[in-house]
Amino acid sequence: MNVVTLPAPDDFDAWRDAARALAAAEVPSDAVIWQVGDAPADLFAAADVLASPAAALSSPGFSVPRAFLDLARDVVLAADPERFSLLYLLLTRLRREPKLLEDRADPLVRRLETIAKAVRRDIHKMRAFLRFREVTDDGGSRYVAWFEPEHHIVRANAAFFVNRFASMRWSILTPEVSLHWDGKALSEGPGAARADAPSGDPIEEVWKTYYASIFNPARVKVGAMLKEMPRKYWKNMPETALVPQLIAGAQARETGMIETARAKDHGAVGGNSAMAWDALREEAAACTRCPLYKPATQTVFGEGPVNAQLMFVGEQPGDQEDLAGKPFVGPAGQVFNRALAAAAIDRSRVYVTNAVKHFKFEQRGKRRIHAKPGAGEIETCRWWIEQEQLLVKPEVSVALGATAARSLFNRVVTIGRERGRPLPLPEGGQAFITVHPSYLLRLQDKAQAEDEFGRFVEDLKAAQALLGEPVRPLSD
Numbered sequence: 001m002n003v004v005t006l007p008a009p010d011d012f013d014a015w016r017d018a019a020r021a022l023a024a025a026e027v028p029s030d031a032v033i034w035q036v037g038d039a040p041a042d043l044f045a046a047a048d049v050l051a052s053p054a055a056a057l058s059s060p061g062f063s064v065p066r067a068f069l070d071l072a073r074d075v076v077l078a079a080d081p082e083r084f085s086l087l088y089l090l091l092t093r094l095r096r097e098p099k100l101l102e103d104r105a106d107p108l109v110r111r112l113e114t115i116a117k118a119v120r121r122d123i124h125k126m127r128a129f130l131r132f133r134e135v136t137d138d139g140g141s142r143y144v145a146w147f148e149p150e151h152h153i154v155r156a157n158a159a160f161f162v163n164r165f166a167s168m169r170w171s172i173l174t175p176e177v178s179l180h181w182d183g184k185a186l187s188e189g190p191g192a193a194r195a196d197a198p199s200g201d202p203i204e205e206v207w208k209t210y211y212a213s214i215f216n217p218a219r220v221k222v223g224a225m226l227k228e229m230p231r232k233y234w235k236n237m238p239e240t241a242l243v244p245q246l247i248a249g250a251q252a253r254e255t256g257m258i259e260t261a262r263a264k265d266h267g268a269v270g271g272n273s274a275m276a277w278d279a280l281r282e283e284a285a286a287c288t289r290c291p292l293y294k295p296a297t298q299t300v301f302g303e304g305p306v307n308a309q310l311m312f313v314g315e316q317p318g319d320q321e322d323l324a325g326k327p328f329v330g331p332a333g334q335v336f337n338r339a340l341a342a343a344a345i346d347r348s349r350v351y352v353t354n355a356v357k358h359f360k361f362e363q364r365g366k367r368r369i370h371a372k373p374g375a376g377e378i379e380t381c382r383w384w385i386e387q388e389q390l391l392v393k394p395e396v397s398v399a400l401g402a403t404a405a406r407s408l409f410n411r412v413v414t415i416g417r418e419r420g421r422p423l424p425l426p427e428g429g430q431a432f433i434t435v436h437p438s439y440l441l442r443l444q445d446k447a448q449a450e451d452e453f454g455r456f457v458e459d460l461k462a463a464q465a466l467l468g469e470p471v472r473p474l475s476d
């Protein structure tokens with residue numbers, strides 16, 4: 001038996017070196033015990049194998065796909081004590097089955113992807129829900145935050161906080177480790193307790209970036225807002241106590257934040273709107289508002305310029321979109337692109353999104369078959385499209401199919417009746433309803449498919465014509 005003792009629970013490099021050496025020596029996974037920290041002396045240490053990991057790395061024919069290393073980097077951070085051995089098992093299998101990672105039905109691949117997803121979600125939560133309070137020490141102001149992660153993600157998140165708050169002096173205290181930034185260098189200290197961190201109001205700028213940008217006061221839904229913020233974090237977020245004031249100042253906050261952001265940007269791409277959009281997308285990446293996030297690979301958020309005049313809304317990501325993390329890149333996306341080109345609409349200048357942001361499917365063997373989102377899922381996910389609408393403020397929103405129309409109008413819409421004419425949206429701007437590109441894909445009769453494609457292109461042209469002028473050019 002080979003016992004490998006890693007120096008820290010999140011030490012990817014140590015795991016990788018040991019795993020490569022063991023794999024090169026063809027040590028089977030059930031002959032390795034992985035442990036962390038000051039373990040008892042390695043009775044059966046893998047000393048011979050591990051003595052020269054560099055040699056093992058150069059062994060002929062042994063290379064692993066980048067996707068494996070990306071997966072392993074996340075999985076190593078998980079709390080699951082089996083993570084190292086599961087990863088090593090995958091590594092040994094990859095040598096015999098180089099395409100294994102593409103087999104999403106394989107139980108080991110699925111399990112590791114689920115673990116990686118939980119880690120990524122924890123990383124996002126730390127970024128979104130951590131709150132700094134100001135204290136004064138010998139060096140002046142220092143900002144201190146307390147956070148309890150579920151996984152070993154604190155070190156992996158350090159660079160994010162250093163970049164985001166480079167000019168502040170700050171400390172992040174967690175049960176396992178503490179991080180300290182003095183404006184120039186990052187240092188580590190031992191774990192801490194909640195009582196070591198100050199209580200009181202958090203500093204404004206920090207939560208404004210992450211929180212107020214997703215708070216849509218025009219349609220105050222406190223219940224939904226609090227649902228979005230996992231209960232676990234409430235106790236650490238004094239602003240939950242501020243909810244009544246937030247509601248009272250709701251309209252002002254909306255105009256004060258998003259309108260100001262847009263005005264300051266003068267319609268340009270980038271700037272404050274883009275920052276608010278980044279924060280929104282980051283929040284959406286960690287969305288657990290409905291159960292669709294569980295089997296899906298990731299949130300597929302909208303994409304396109306924040307100052308776009310035209311917004312296209314689809315139903316939900318499909319299999320390929322779920323893997324790529326981008327809307328309309330699969331077969332329906334190709335039809336959509338062809339139609340946009342025929343209507344002389346430049347996709348890079350429009351905003352493209354979906355009513356539902358996670359792929360809903362049924363697993364049949366290795367295939368994931370599209371399943372229609374239900375009314376509850378559309379309603380729950382409207383939170384995100386409302387935020388996108390508020391930020392992008394498109395002059396015209398094109399609903400591609402019934403799900404998109406239902407989301408935009410918050411009611412059931414019959415495409416046949418409403419198609420092809422401008423309809424005012426409750427929150428401002430106009431909508432234009434047409435069919436979904438996948439409807440065109442399903443048509444068997446060639447002549448009918450051509451006719452319907454032509455009608456679809458005409459709809460897109462009509463929607464564009466509603467702008468009164470060509471789509472606003474991109475600013476530098």
Ligand code: URA
Binds near residue numbers: 314318321
């Ligand atoms: N269908 C959609 O509605 N959206 C996509 O992103 C892909 C297919």
